[in-house]
Amino acid sequence: MFYLGDEIATIKLMPQLRQNIITGEWVVIAPERAKRPSDFVSAESPKPSLGENCPFCLDNELYKKESLSEFETKDIYVIPNSFPAFVEDPQNCSPRSFKVEDGFYTTRPSTGGHDVIIIKKHNLQIFGFAEHIWEDLFLVAKRRYSYYRKDCNVRYSMLIYNQGARAGASIYHPHAQLMASNIIPNQISKEIHGSQSYFEENGTCVFCDLLAHEKKQRLRVVEETESFLVFTFYAARFPFETWVVPKRHSAHFEQQQVSLLRELGQLMKRVIGKLDANLKSPALNFYLHDSPATVGKADYFHWHLEIVPRVSTYGGYELGSGTIIDVLSPEEAAKYLRQKSA
Amino acid sequence: MFYLGDEIATIKLMPQLRQNIITGEWVVIAPERAKRPSDFVSAESPKPSLGENCPFCLDNELYKKESLSEFETKDIYVIPNSFPAFVEDPQNCSPRSFKVEDGFYTTRPSTGGHDVIIIKKHNLQIFGFAEHIWEDLFLVAKRRYSYYRKDCNVRYSMLIYNQGARAGASIYHPHAQLMASNIIPNQISKEIHGSQSYFEENGTCVFCDLLAHEKKQRLRVVEETESFLVFTFYAARFPFETWVVPKRHSAHFEQQQVSLLRELGQLMKRVIGKLDANLKSPALNFYLHDSPATVGKADYFHWHLEIVPRVSTYGGYELGSGTIIDVLSPEEAAKYLRQKSA
CATH class of the missing domain: 3.30.428.10 (HIT-like)
Structure with missing residues (x-):
C-alpha cells in the first residue's frame, strides 16, 4: 500500500506534486515508478536491460495500442510513458487544483503528459545516430511541443535525453522523453x-x-x-x-x-x-x-x-x-x- | 595548463567562485582537484582507494605537519583538505573582492576553509561508528564552526559526510568535511x-x-x-x-x-x-x-x-x-x- 497524503490505495496512483514548504520548490512524488521500498536495497547504478522483452521494441499489438502514429516518422515512434510523472488531467483544466494537505502542506495532482520518443532501431546508442535520426528527433519534438501548447492544462514542456545508466537511463533501447507539466519547473x-x-x-x-x-x-x-x-x-x-x-x-x-x-x-x-x-x-x-x-x-x-x-x-x-x-x-x-x- | 578567465597558470591555482549570469547562482571552479580533462575519459563511479598509502592514515611526519591538534580527540583528527574548494583568504578580509571578468561575468576568489575531519581508525565505515565517535564528530564540528565564526571572511560553514562511491566519496578512510565559504550557498x-x-x-x-x-x-x-x-x-x-x-x-x-x-x-x-x-x-x-x-x-x-x-x-x-x-x-x-x- 502506498500512502499519499490522506489517500490510501493499493493500485496505480496519480503522481503528486508537492511543494517544499521552506523553499517553495516543487517535487513530483511518483511512487508507481518503483514497486516497493525494498527495491532500493543494495541499489547499484541501474543496469539498462538489453535484448529480448524490450518494452520499446513494439510488436504489432503494442504498436496499435500505444503508438501515436500521427507523430511517427520512418525512424521514430512516440508512445505515452507507462509510468508517467505527469498524467492526463482528469479535471480537464479546472481553474485551480491546489490543495492544502492536512491544513499544512501544499500539493496538487501532477498532470500534463509524459511521452517516450523512441528511436525504432533497438541496437543503436546516441553516439551512432545518423543525421536523419537527429533531424527527425527535433522535428517530432517540435510537433509534440505544439500539441501540448494547445493543452489548457500544460504550463511547460521539456525534451530530455538520458544516455547510459549513470545518466539515469533504465532502458537500453534509445529514447528521448518529453515531460509536459502543469507547473513551471523550478x-x-x-x-x-x-x-x-x-x-x-x-x-x-x-x-x-x-x-x-x-x-x-x-x-x-x-x-x-x-x-x-x-x-x-x-x-x-x-x-x-x-x-x-x-x-x-x-x-x-x-x-x-x-x-x-x-x-x-x-x-x-x-x-x-x-x-x-x-x-x-x-x-x-x-x-x-x-x-x-x-x-x-x-x-x-x-x-x-x-x-x-x-x-x-x-x-x-x-x-x-x-x-x-x-x-x-x-x-x-x-x-x-x-x-x-x- | 589551466585557463581561469584571463589568467593562465601552470601550477596550483586558487579555486574560483563564478556566478551564473542567468540565475545568479554560484558554482566553485576548483580545477586543481582534477588533474587533466583526460582523467574523465571512460569515468566510472569512483572506486574509493583501499589499504596502503591511505592519505588519511597520518604517519608521524604528516601528523606533525598537518594535524590541527587542538581540535583532535581520542578518535578524530582534523586536517586541512589538500585540494580545498575554499582556501584561506590571502587578502585578509578586504571589504569587497568581487570582480567582473572581461567586462561581463561576475567572479571572486573561493575563500574560507576546507577541513577534513578524519576518524582515526582506517577500517571503519559510518555504519560501524561507536556512540563515542558520533558524539566526538559533532563536538569537533561545533568547535570548528566556532573557529570559523571568528573569521571575518567566512559567511557560512557546512558539515557534510560522503559514505560510499555513489555518494561522492573518493577516499575509503572514514571522514567528514567542513566547508567554510565566503558566500552563502545557493x-x-x-x-x-x-x-x-x-x-x-x-x-x-x-x-x-x-x-x-x-x-x-x-x-x-x-x-x-x-x-x-x-x-x-x-x-x-x-x-x-x-x-x-x-x-x-x-x-x-x-x-x-x-x-x-x-x-x-x-x-x-x-x-x-x-x-x-x-x-x-x-x-x-x-x-x-x-x-x-x-x-x-x-x-x-x-x-x-x-x-x-x-x-x-x-x-x-x-x-x-x-x-x-x-x-x-x-x-x-x-x-x-x-x-x-x-
Missing part, C-alpha cells in the same frame, strides 16, 4: 526570473549578450555553424557542460523552422560525436530550455539546449549547499573538446 | 528567504510548525528522542530522505550544548543503523543546515541535519528542470524504515 522559474531582471537592468536578452561575449572571446567555444554557437558554460555545474544556443533571438522552440531544426540535428550529431571521440562514450543527458507555453513573445528569454556529461559524482556539499564544485575549468574542457571530432 | 539562500517570508506571513518558524505537524500526524516519523524528531521529508528529493530536527528552536549549530550534541550523536548512530539494517549499507550523504555566521538571533531559521541515501540516479529531467521526480513516497519510506533497527 530551474526554469529561476532562469525566467534571472533573465527578466537582466532585461529590466540592461534592456537586452542575457542569452544574446552571452552569445556575443563567447563569440568574441572564444575561450569556451567548441563549435560554430551559421545559426548556432556551441560553448562550455562559464559557471558550469558539470565537467564538459556544453550549451547549444541559436544565434537568432527566439523564445519558443516549437516556433523554429524546419530548416533550422535540421541544422540543429546535424550539429548535435557532431557535438555528441566530439564528446564520444574525446570522452569515449560518456553517460550524458541533454535537455531543452525554452519559454513557457503560456508566454507569448519574450524579449528576455532565448531557447537553447544544454548537454551534461555524467563523469563526476555529486557529494554532500553539492546536495546540501546547492553550490556545485566543478573540478574542471570550462576553458580547459572546451580546449580538450576541440581536439578530436568523431 | 540552497541556504533559498531556505533563508523561504523561512523569512514564512515568518513574515505567519509569525512563526516554519521548522517549528513542521515539527509540530509531523509530531501530530506521525505518518512520516521514523524516530523520536527527548530533544529531536526524525522524519522523512514531505517534499523529498531522494527516496528515504530523512531529516533530524531539534525540537527546541535555535538557529546556530555551534551554540548547542554539549549534552544536546551527545544526544544527537547517539541518535545518529541509531538512525544510520536503521538505514543500514533496512537498506543494507546504502551509499549516503548527510549535511548540516544552520543560520549563517553573520546572522545573530534568527526567529525564522532552525538548524537541522538532512540524510540522503543515494539509491536512485537523477536523469535529464531532474537536472534540466530542477524538479525532482521521487519514485518512493516519503510515507512509505518512513513505514519501511520503522521496521528494523540495527
Whole structure:
C-alpha cells in the first residue's frame, strides 16, 4: 500500500506534486515508478536491460495500442510513458487544483503528459545516430511541443535525453522523453526570473549578450555553424557542460523552422560525436530550455539546449549547499573538446 | 595548463567562485582537484582507494605537519583538505573582492576553509561508528564552526559526510568535511528567504510548525528522542530522505550544548543503523543546515541535519528542470524504515 497524503490505495496512483514548504520548490512524488521500498536495497547504478522483452521494441499489438502514429516518422515512434510523472488531467483544466494537505502542506495532482520518443532501431546508442535520426528527433519534438501548447492544462514542456545508466537511463533501447507539466519547473522559474531582471537592468536578452561575449572571446567555444554557437558554460555545474544556443533571438522552440531544426540535428550529431571521440562514450543527458507555453513573445528569454556529461559524482556539499564544485575549468574542457571530432 | 578567465597558470591555482549570469547562482571552479580533462575519459563511479598509502592514515611526519591538534580527540583528527574548494583568504578580509571578468561575468576568489575531519581508525565505515565517535564528530564540528565564526571572511560553514562511491566519496578512510565559504550557498539562500517570508506571513518558524505537524500526524516519523524528531521529508528529493530536527528552536549549530550534541550523536548512530539494517549499507550523504555566521538571533531559521541515501540516479529531467521526480513516497519510506533497527 502506498500512502499519499490522506489517500490510501493499493493500485496505480496519480503522481503528486508537492511543494517544499521552506523553499517553495516543487517535487513530483511518483511512487508507481518503483514497486516497493525494498527495491532500493543494495541499489547499484541501474543496469539498462538489453535484448529480448524490450518494452520499446513494439510488436504489432503494442504498436496499435500505444503508438501515436500521427507523430511517427520512418525512424521514430512516440508512445505515452507507462509510468508517467505527469498524467492526463482528469479535471480537464479546472481553474485551480491546489490543495492544502492536512491544513499544512501544499500539493496538487501532477498532470500534463509524459511521452517516450523512441528511436525504432533497438541496437543503436546516441553516439551512432545518423543525421536523419537527429533531424527527425527535433522535428517530432517540435510537433509534440505544439500539441501540448494547445493543452489548457500544460504550463511547460521539456525534451530530455538520458544516455547510459549513470545518466539515469533504465532502458537500453534509445529514447528521448518529453515531460509536459502543469507547473513551471523550478530551474526554469529561476532562469525566467534571472533573465527578466537582466532585461529590466540592461534592456537586452542575457542569452544574446552571452552569445556575443563567447563569440568574441572564444575561450569556451567548441563549435560554430551559421545559426548556432556551441560553448562550455562559464559557471558550469558539470565537467564538459556544453550549451547549444541559436544565434537568432527566439523564445519558443516549437516556433523554429524546419530548416533550422535540421541544422540543429546535424550539429548535435557532431557535438555528441566530439564528446564520444574525446570522452569515449560518456553517460550524458541533454535537455531543452525554452519559454513557457503560456508566454507569448519574450524579449528576455532565448531557447537553447544544454548537454551534461555524467563523469563526476555529486557529494554532500553539492546536495546540501546547492553550490556545485566543478573540478574542471570550462576553458580547459572546451580546449580538450576541440581536439578530436568523431 | 589551466585557463581561469584571463589568467593562465601552470601550477596550483586558487579555486574560483563564478556566478551564473542567468540565475545568479554560484558554482566553485576548483580545477586543481582534477588533474587533466583526460582523467574523465571512460569515468566510472569512483572506486574509493583501499589499504596502503591511505592519505588519511597520518604517519608521524604528516601528523606533525598537518594535524590541527587542538581540535583532535581520542578518535578524530582534523586536517586541512589538500585540494580545498575554499582556501584561506590571502587578502585578509578586504571589504569587497568581487570582480567582473572581461567586462561581463561576475567572479571572486573561493575563500574560507576546507577541513577534513578524519576518524582515526582506517577500517571503519559510518555504519560501524561507536556512540563515542558520533558524539566526538559533532563536538569537533561545533568547535570548528566556532573557529570559523571568528573569521571575518567566512559567511557560512557546512558539515557534510560522503559514505560510499555513489555518494561522492573518493577516499575509503572514514571522514567528514567542513566547508567554510565566503558566500552563502545557493540552497541556504533559498531556505533563508523561504523561512523569512514564512515568518513574515505567519509569525512563526516554519521548522517549528513542521515539527509540530509531523509530531501530530506521525505518518512520516521514523524516530523520536527527548530533544529531536526524525522524519522523512514531505517534499523529498531522494527516496528515504530523512531529516533530524531539534525540537527546541535555535538557529546556530555551534551554540548547542554539549549534552544536546551527545544526544544527537547517539541518535545518529541509531538512525544510520536503521538505514543500514533496512537498506543494507546504502551509499549516503548527510549535511548540516544552520543560520549563517553573520546572522545573530534568527526567529525564522532552525538548524537541522538532512540524510540522503543515494539509491536512485537523477536523469535529464531532474537536472534540466530542477524538479525532482521521487519514485518512493516519503510515507512509505518512513513505514519501511520503522521496521528494523540495527
